[in-house]
Amino acid sequence: MKLGIIGFPACGKTSLFNAVTGGLQPVGQYSGSPGSTLGVMKVPDPRMFKMREMYKPKSFVLAAVDCVDFTGLISGTGGSGGKEVKGEILGKLREVDGIVHVVRAYESSEVPHVLESVDPMRDLGETDSELLFADLAQCTSRVEKLRVQATKPTKTQEQDKKELATLEKVLKLLEDGKAVSTYTPASDDEKRHIAAFQFLSSKKQAVVFNVAEGDLGPGGKAEELTKKVPGSIALCAKIEMEIAQLPEAERAEFLQSLGIAEPASARLARQAYGALDAIPFFTVGEDECRAWTIHRGDNAQAAAGKIHTDLAKGFVRAEVFAYDELIAAGDEKALKAAGKFRLEGKEYIVKDGDIVHIRANTR
Numbered sequence: 502m503k504l505g506i507i508g509f510p511a512c513g514k515t516s517l518f519n520a521v522t523g524g525l526q527p528v529g530q531y532s533g534s535p536g537s538t539l540g541v542m543k544v545p546d547p548r549m550f551k552m553r554e555m556y557k558p559k560s561f562v563l564a565a566v567d568c569v570d571f572t573g574l575i576s577g578t579g580g581s582g583g584k585e586v587k588g589e590i591l592g593k594l595r596e597v598d599g600i601v602h603v604v605r606a607y608e609s610s611e612v613p614h615v616l617e618s619v620d621p622m623r624d625l626g627e628t629d630s631e632l633l634f635a636d637l638a639q640c641t642s643r644v645e646k647l648r649v650q651a652t653k654p655t656k657t658q659e660q661d662k663k664e665l666a667t668l669e670k671v672l673k674l675l676e677d678g679k680a681v682s683t684y685t686p687a688s689d690d691e692k693r694h695i696a697a698f699q700f701l702s703s704k705k706q707a708v709v710f711n712v713a714e715g716d717l718g719p720g721g722k723a724e725e726l727t728k729k730v731p732g733s734i735a736l737c738a739k740i741e742m743e744i745a746q747l748p749e750a751e752r753a754e755f756l757q758s759l760g761i762a763e764p765a766s767a768r769l770a771r772q773a774y775g776a777l778d779a780i781p782f783f784t785v786g787e788d789e790c791r792a793w794t795i796h797r798g799d800n801a802q803a804a805a806g807k808i809h810t811d812l813a814k815g816f817v818r819a820e821v822f823a824y825d826e827l828i829a830a831g832d833e834k835a836l837k838a839a840g841k842f843r844l845e846g847k848e849y850i851v852k853d854g855d856i857v858h859i860r861a862n863t864r
């Protein structure tokens with residue numbers, strides 16, 4: 502699973518990328534080389550920290566997803582590197598499963614804005630329009646091709662007609678300026694036709710307003726903007742990056758001095774993870790506590806396969822209990838005594854926060 506970070510040039514994408522991946526990429530006006538940088542975002546899950554206290558494991562591994570930092574995108578010029586770069590960025594962006602959309606809301610005389618003024622709602626709309634235009638172009642060219650192809654008595658004629666019918670609906674939507682994500686496919690066929698295009702406007706987005714440090718408090722820009730865009734997050738990317746770059750001991754102290762339990766980028770990581778329709782399940786013990794990532798709806802055998810392909814192949818059963826049950830019981834022993842320990846087969850749908858132990862025949 503992969504996330505892509507997009508937004509206008511100098512809106513703070515690389516600062517935020519460094520914050521969520523622990524990266525040390527250079528930041529600064531147009532510093533990002535055209536293209537993209539890959540990193541790994543850790544998902545700080547409070548349940549994992551609680552279990553670390555409980556099991557005191559030798560090894561502790563948070564859930565992680567790939568994260569790509571893209572070059573800035575703006576309408577017309579294509580951001581830092583012209584039109585070709587824009588085509589390249591949009592092409593690569595099709596491959597991601599979810600988008601972190603960073604919007605500049607900080608003022609700074611040292612960092613010029615490409616449109617010469619700071620206007621978060623304008624930038625948010627502009628970037629979304631870029632995604633729509635790219636989808637519109639892609640959809641139009643396919644529809645034009647299919648309109649011709651579907652008239653010919655070929656082997657694929659019936660399928661072509663069906664695909665055309667689906668894409669004409671999508672095209673109408675895009676022409677009206679609506680995102681593909683607003684369309685509910687009427688059948689599995691429609692779903693498949695649409696999925697094949699990896700439309701940019703069909704991807705879930707986590708919107709992040711990058712505000713100045715002084716605007717984070719109540720009544721500030723952060724509050725105003727997050728109210729305007731439900732589900733969005735406001736943070737100061739510069740501070741988030743600085744926090745991430747502190748040694749762990751100093752970080753805790755610094756957060757305490759600010760009176761907060763965790764940096765805002767931790768919340769963002771969880772939200773972006775959720776936007777991927779990803780859920781974690783856990784394996785626990787004194788050797789290792791680890792969070793693994795599956796798609797919502799995956800079964801126990803698929804989950805076993807995340808740990809090791811042999812565990813999926815030789816799957817016998819899964820021993821399962823829920824994190825909440827563990828906490829309610831106090832520890833694993835009490836949980837077993839209370840009969841909360843379940844045995845599940847390969848078709849069992851794994852839930853967010855399940856603690857799983859796979860029994861498999863691996864010989």
Ligand SMILES: Nc1nc2c(ncn2[C@@H]2O[C@H](COP(=O)(O)OP(=O)(O)OP(=O)(O)O)[C@@H](O)[C@H]2O)c(=O)[nH]1
Pocket residue numbers: 508509510511512513514515516517527528529530531532533571572573574581607608609612711712713714737738739740
């Ligand atoms: N004052 C202030 N400056 C910031 C903030 N966030 C980012 N900057 C500055 O803005 C400049 C660009 O930051 P980056 O994180 O490199 O932005 P970007 O979106 O990756 O930029 P490109 O990759 O060039 O499009 C840097 O000089 C940052 O220090 C902020 O919250 N406040």
Ligand SMILES: [Mg+2]
Pocket residue numbers: 514515516532533570571572573
């Ligand atoms: Mg950058």
